[in-house]
Amino acid sequence: MHLGKNAHLGEDFKAINPQQLVPALVLEAADSPDQTEHTLIQSPAIIEWLEEAYPTPPLLPTDPFERAQVRAMAAVVGCDVHPINNKRILDYLRKQFGADEAAINAWCGNWIGAGFDALEALIAQPSSEVRYCFGTTPTLADVYLIPQIESARRFKVDLSRWPKIMAIDAHCATLAAFAEAAPARQPDAA
Numbered sequence: 001m002h003l004g005k006n007a008h009l010g011e012d013f014k015a016i017n018p019q020q021l022v023p024a025l026v027l028e029a030a031d032s033p034d035q036t037e038h039t040l041i042q043s044p045a046i047i048e049w050l051e052e053a054y055p056t057p058p059l060l061p062t063d064p065f066e067r068a069q070v071r072a073m074a075a076v077v078g079c080d081v082h083p084i085n086n087k088r089i090l091d092y093l094r095k096q097f098g099a100d101e102a103a104i105n106a107w108c109g110n111w112i113g114a115g116f117d118a119l120e121a122l123i124a125q126p127s128s129e130v131r132y133c134f135g136t137t138p139t140l141a142d143v144y145l146i147p148q149i150e151s152a153r154r155f156k157v158d159l160s161r162w163p164k165i166m167a168i169d170a171h172c173a174t175l176a177a178f179a180e181a182a183p184a185r186q187p188d189a190a
């Protein structure tokens, strides 16, 4: 779905996801309970399903307390930063409140900054050692953080304020799963 071209607002995609937001994951028949095609929406539901249906490699630690810590970091982005910087919110600010691009960047920078300040404080490892938000392997928290960093760049946020987050970004960029998912790598990115 090319959001910049509003591909998600067409009737075709509405039939797949009535909310007209991405992601939507169309399950193969073999993955569906009744062996017919179904669609999952909402990234927390999709990621938790992937974690349960395909547990290797895991995106959550095994310890319940640590799982909650990782979910909390993911929620900083997924619940508190991303929703208020989403395209439809920004389009509304532009249209209903006359926000220009400087105002949009200031809005996004403010809320991204608040979330990244909190995340930077929550990342336990020292800056010199940090590779992921939590522990020594990628988790749900990194899955949420990396796209939000991409978004921060788009809104011209000065990322040098968060050295741990920058270290995570640099490390994850070396991993194929993250590199291949980057917006610039998508077939219709132009």
Ligand SMILES: N[C@@H](CCC(=O)N[C@@H](CS)C(=O)NCC(=O)O)C(=O)O
Binding pocket: 003, 008, 020, 021, 022, 023, 041, 042, 043, 044, 078, 086, 087, 088, 089
């Ligand atoms: N809570 C939803 C949010 C989905 C969402 O807002 N996705 C964005 C892209 S990251 C989108 O589709 N935006 C389109 C728009 O705002 O028009 C989830 O986690 O899946």
